[in-house]
Amino acid sequence: MEPLGMEMNISQQHSSDPLPFARSYQLEALEKAIKQNTIAYLETGSGKTLIAIMLLRRYAYLIRKPSPFNAVFLVPQVVLVEQQADAVEMHTDLNVGKYWGDMEVDFWDDAKWKQEIDKYEVLVMTPQILLNGLRHGFFKINMIKVLIIDECHHARGKHPYASIMTEFYHRQLEAGVSDLPRIFGMTASPINTKGANSADGYWQKIHELETIMNSKVYTCVSESVLAQFVPFSTPKFKFYQDMEIPYVLYARLVQELNVLKVKETDNRCTGFQHECSLDNLDLEASAAESTRRKISKIHSALIHCLDELGVLLALKAAEYLSCYESEFLMWGKLDVFGEKIVRSYSVDAFHAIGSCIPSGTCIFLLWRVSNMVLKDIRCIIFVERIITAVVLQSLFSELLPKYGNWKTKYIAGNNSGLQNQTRKKQNEIVEEFRKGIVNIIVATSILEEGLDVQACNLIIRFDPSPTVCSFIQSRGRARMQNSDYLLMVKSGDFSTHSRLKNYLTSGDVMRKESLCHASDPCSPLSNDLCDEEFYHVASTGAFMTLSSSVGLIYFYCSRLPADGYFKPTPRCIIDKQMGICTLHLPKSSPIQTVCVKGNFKSLKQKACFEACKQLHQIGALTDNLVPDIVVEEKDAEEIGKESYNDDQPIFFPPELVNQDAQESMTEYYCYLMELKQNFGYEFPVHNIILLVRSQLEMEAISVGELEVDRGTLTVNLKYIGLICLSSDQVILCRRFQIALFRVLMDHKAEKLTELLSDLTLGNNSEIDYLLLPSNYMGQNPVIDWLSISSILFSYEKVWKNHVNCNAGMIQTKSGLVCTCMIKNSLVSTPHNGHTYIIDGLLNNINANSLLTLSDGGVMTYKEYYEQRIL
Numbered sequence: 039m040e041p042l043g044m045e046m047n048i049s050q051q052h053s054s055d056p057l058p059f060a061r062s063y064q065l066e067a068l069e070k071a072i073k074q075n076t077i078a079y080l081e082t083g084s085g086k087t088l089i090a091i092m093l094l095r096r097y098a099y100l101i102r103k104p105s106p107f108n109a110v111f112l113v114p115q116v117v118l119v120e121q122q123a124d125a126v127e128m129h130t131d132l133n134v135g136k137y138w139g140d141m142e143v144d145f146w147d148d149a150k151w152k153q154e155i156d157k158y159e160v161l162v163m164t165p166q167i168l169l170n171g172l173r174h175g176f177f178k179i180n181m182i183k184v185l186i187i188d189e190c191h192h193a194r195g196k197h198p199y200a201s202i203m204t205e206f207y208h209r210q211l212e213a214g215v216s217d218l219p220r221i222f223g224m225t226a227s228p229i230n231t232k233g234a235n236s237a238d239g240y241w242q243k244i245h246e247l248e249t250i251m252n253s254k255v256y257t258c259v260s261e262s263v264l265a266q267f268v269p270f271s272t273p274k275f276k277f278y279q280d281m282e283i284p285y286v287l288y289a290r291l292v293q294e295l296n297v298l299k300v301k302e303t304d305n306r307c308t309g310f311q312h313e314c315s316l317d318n319l320d321l322e323a324s325a326a327e328s329t330r331r332k333i334s335k336i337h338s339a340l341i342h343c344l345d346e347l348g349v350l351l352a353l354k355a356a357e358y359l360s361c362y363e364s365e366f367l368m369w370g371k372l373d374v375f376g377e378k379i380v381r382s383y384s385v386d387a388f389h390a391i392g393s394c395i396p397s398g399t400c401i402f403l404l405w406r407v408s409n410m411v412l413k414d415i416r417c418i419i420f421v422e423r424i425i426t427a428v429v430l431q432s433l434f435s436e437l438l439p440k441y442g443n444w445k446t447k448y449i450a451g452n453n454s455g456l457q458n459q460t461r462k463k464q465n466e467i468v469e470e471f472r473k474g475i476v477n478i479i480v481a482t483s484i485l486e487e488g489l490d491v492q493a494c495n496l497i498i499r500f501d502p503s504p505t506v507c508s509f510i511q512s513r514g515r516a517r518m519q520n521s522d523y524l525l526m527v528k529s530g531d532f533s534t535h536s537r538l539k540n541y542l543t544s545g546d547v548m549r550k551e552s553l554c555h556a557s558d559p560c561s562p563l564s565n566d567l568c569d570e571e572f573y574h575v576a577s578t579g580a581f582m583t584l585s586s587s588v589g590l591i592y593f594y595c596s597r598l599p600a601d602g603y604f605k606p607t608p609r610c611i612i613d614k615q616m617g618i619c620t621l622h623l624p625k626s627s628p629i630q631t632v633c634v635k636g637n638f639k640s641l642k643q644k645a646c647f648e649a650c651k652q653l654h655q656i657g658a659l660t661d662n663l664v665p666d667i668v669v670e671e672k673d674a675e676e677i678g679k680e681s682y683n684d685d686q687p688i689f690f691p692p693e694l695v696n697q698d699a700q701e702s703m704t705e706y707y708c709y710l711m712e713l714k715q716n717f718g719y720e721f722p723v724h725n726i727i728l729l730v731r732s733q734l735e736m737e738a739i740s741v742g743e744l745e746v747d748r749g750t751l752t753v754n755l756k757y758i759g760l761i762c763l764s765s766d767q768v769i770l771c772r773r774f775q776i777a778l779f780r781v782l783m784d785h786k787a788e789k790l791t792e793l794l795s796d797l798t799l800g801n802n803s804e805i806d807y808l809l810l811p812s813n814y815m816g817q818n819p820v821i822d823w824l825s826i827s828s829i830l831f832s833y834e835k836v837w838k839n840h841v842n843c844n845a846g847m848i849q850t851k852s853g854l855v856c857t858c859m860i861k862n863s864l865v866s867t868p869h870n871g872h873t874y875i876i877d878g879l880l881n882n883i884n885a886n887s888l889l890t891l892s893d894g895g896v897m898t899y900k901e902y903y904e905q906r907i908l
Contacts, residue, residue: 082514
């Protein structure tokens with residue numbers, strides 16, 4: 039996508055007529071698009087969006103409300119939704135709706151989408167939203183009059199663009215349906231691969247795009263036609279000498295990184311480090327696998343840096359990965375132990391690489407950006423990997439301020455799972471780049487499409503473009519007159535040099551082949567692209583294929599009951615020898631397991647497909663093939679909009695209500711929750727005693743299995759007798775319960791002291807049930823009063839019942855305490871919501887002991903935490 043690319047200070051009357059400032063080739067493309075489905079193959083900055091807008095103006099009479107029809111404008115990135123919608127609103131009088139994933143459109147129902155379709159005439163959205171809407175029957179392909187597809191070269195494989203065309207457009211076309219939308223695609227390159235070895239090879243790839251889009255390519259005769267209107271950057275090759283790391287040093291570093299990744303080392307807690315420690319920690323299988331993948335990603339990134347960037351930048355990469363505030367360390371749902379292992383690997387890798395750089399030696403990359411001195415430089419450096427973007431930005435931020443006031447930032451996507459740079463942060467950097475606050479952006483391919491910065495005057499390909507499309511699009515980011523497009527190539531790398539020279543000529547070849555075959559009709563879609571097994575709900579038009587069923591089953595599970603400790607997900611077990619796949623769904627699903635046989639490559643898809651069919655047949659999926667839970671939530675939301683009546687009664691089960699709060703002794707019925715641990719862990723679970731005021735109508739009951747992070751617990755509930763508690767004991771139990779729930783479950787320690795000091799516990803006193811820890815006296819379960827009484831711990835009374843021991847003393851803010859008193863204590867850190875248990879003490883260090891930092895620096899623990907607090 040590109041901006042309109044011309045001055046438009048002319049007051050326009052919105053009509054179906056072409057815009058008066060349109061260029062000749064734009065008008066020619068418009069005429070083609072009116073007559074037949076068309077792909078506009080034009081350079082970046084040539085005004086393809088304006089052609090799309092003029093096409094919308096021409097079709098406006100068909101989609102203007104109250105017409106039931108619409109136009110849909112698809113863009114591949116969220117950032118382009120606003121940009122393209124604004125362009126349509128500026129040059130038409132049509133009502134425009136804007137949609138992207140963060141609007142939670144996944145949870146909209148048929149009624150909500152009907153409101154949007156009835157309100158807006160042009161819907162601008164990312165393709166997955168339209169694809170989901172078509173699959174759920176919220177959209178009908180024959181109700182769309184114009185379908186505009188920006189950056190349509192993505193329409194291949196399983197991309198949403200391709201799925202929309204194969205699952206819906208071509209199926210209707212083959213069925214003889216005539217009222218299908220006019221297709222208008224836009225691209226700067228109809229080929230999204232490494233190109234071809236011949237003109238016929240290029241045509242074959244163009245033909246594949248034309249077939250799936252059911253459209254013909256329109257283009258200009260030559261680049262010179264566009265050059266009258268659009269400035270082109272000048273390609274220049276910059277050859278550099280590759281200074282390889284001495285092999286002995288390289289082999290040593292790789293060996294050390296490999297050893298760190300898997301080696302058994304001296305670790306006081308587990309005896310293992312990094313990957314090996316995963317087995318010893320007894321993590322849940324999914325958490326262990328996630329940790330292994332994360333370590334592998336970091337290991338691969340560091341090896342890449344050694345191979346391509348040298349020792350210094352590999353060191354910078356390791357330093358960045360080990361930094362606490364690093365965006366790379368937003369691990370998401372990693373187990374806390376897994377997160378510790380991943381960070382530990384990064385820190386150890388940093389020290390291993392740092393030890394190989396001789397003291398006092400500065401190894402750096404001296405790179406001359408251009409022979410020209412540019413005062414107002416606006417440069418984008420394209421790299422292949424996220425880690426390369428990060429370390430180059432770090433290097434430039436150190437070196438460039440010494441020679442000028444240039445400021446550098448990096449922008450990268452998060453699909454690799456290595457970092458989590460937000461969309462908002464990326465937009466802020468782009469805006470600073472537009473204003474000249476940021477001079478240089480080091481970016482991955484995320485900026486090849488959609489960035490509208492006409493002041494950009496220098497593009498550098500640090501890593502060679504992987505495809506023809508990438509080459510053309512990155513070149514098109516330089517939009518200023520006399521701008522340069524620098525291609526960095528290693529001296530002697532004849533293969534890369536030859537490939538890039540082919541890319542330079544590919545534009546002319548693709549134009550020539552498109553023009554030669556312009557009169558050829560579109561070919562029908564091959565059977566293997568549209569013969570995928572599908573499931574269709576006639577009443578709504580909802581549609582599911584083998585491939586789409588996987589996403590649907592994951593979505594269904596995500597809507598099942600969950601909390602901060604358990605996220606329901608499906609689990610597949612595949613027996614390769616037998617050719618059998620067993621799909622296990624969460625216990626809250628009405629269907630527990632689905633077993634299928636078939637081809638190994640599609641076993642998981644077949645299992646998910648069958649599970650979705652069964653869920654629909656029993657009503658767990660509605661006729662729109664959405665989870666029935668979403669519908670229930672929608673109903674609850676509507677109920678929630680009703681004005682609240684303060685006089686409505688509050689109901690609590692009578693068993694939980696305090697019958698007489700004034701009694702000095704309170705009688706409780708005791709029920710033992712027996713917890714059988716079905717997984718291994720260093721800390722065993724303990725039973726729980728439930729105390730209620732009224733007897734439950736049961737003697738014993740098997741509750742079933744409770745899913746937790748590390749496996750399952752088998753829960754049985756049985757009555758064990760009566761107990762009388764004094765008012766002081768009741769208050770003590772309540773304080774323990776509040777502290778437990780507040781800190782462990784809510785992760786909130788704020789105002790805890792104030793809450794616990796209220797001996798009457800305010801309005802909570804009428805809700806009278808207690809969940810208490812249990813241990814055994816012989817064979818009989820009893821309340822664990824030692825644990826409950828620990829809530830009374832205070833520095834003022836700490837010495838009252840202390841028995842002399844040799845554990846040693848520790849200085850705290852409130853004074854000296856014996857270390858035996860704080861062992862097994864619960865520690866809550868409100869600034870990050872974490873909770874810890876003190877399970878041991880390091881007797882050989884104190885506040886003045888030295889702490890080695892990740893950057894090699896040294897300071898005392900006292901100094902470190904003073905800085906953290908400040």
